[in-house]
Amino acid sequence: MDKKTAEVRDTVRMREGVQRASSSILDMTGVKKGKITKPGPLPLDCDGYEPEGQVIHLRHSWSIYDLPFEELEKAYAALRRALPEKGWKIVSDGPDTSRAKTPTIVADSPDGDFSADLRLMDNRDDKDPTSVLAITVVSRCFQES
Template sequence: MNKDDPKVRSAEENKESTKRASSEILGLIALKGKLAESGPFTMPCSGYSGGVYRDHHPWSLYDVPIDDMKEAMDRLRKGLPRKGWKIVKDGFDGSPSKAPQIVANSKGEEFSVDIRLHDQRKYGKDPSFIEVTLESACFKTEKPD
């Protein structure tokens, strides 16, 4: 994402774009399970003085068999590039559980997404889940006329 020159956008316009990008990812996952989400929220963008923000949209999908979730990760590996996303990491995260992780940036770098598959069975816990964290690029709020 280009940190040097944030685009000017209204907070509402950015939030709607964030929701659309998140829905696109959910569509690629293509599983019917339970969603845990808070909806996108706006936060200051670090490295800038006031008036520069980004949207952050974390959510997770659970109550789906783990094998179906593994297949969904494979669908993401194929589907994200077809939808204009560039996968910049496909491997395991740095946690002790070494969760499978895909990190991708959207075409134009308006968004970055971090997707992880948490297999809770090895800890005797349930449910396992796919964790998605979507962030928008930094943007400046529109100046009033």
């Protein structure tokens, strides 16, 4: 198996980029109320790259919650419209393969450095009826500098 090589990128620049992408996605939702989780980007190893253990990607998972499901649906629909307008390429749009068939959009940033996975979690019929718009922004693999 051929080992991949990764471009050397400034970790700070990539961390700022993933945070900017997340912030831009939040703006595209149009959400003004509700709550947003606040974890920052997490560095994770990328497998199959040389040099081993020095190639990472950043993963920033967060969500919007504490809103009526109908408001989350509107935010999800706003993302479907706004992402292409902002240069993001939607590469997948439809239900995931789970039993719940969760609506999911996967999109790539205009510069190709980031991908976003957006999921509309309808939990109205669950014991905990808190529905969520879950967003994960992931950077491409890069070698830390």
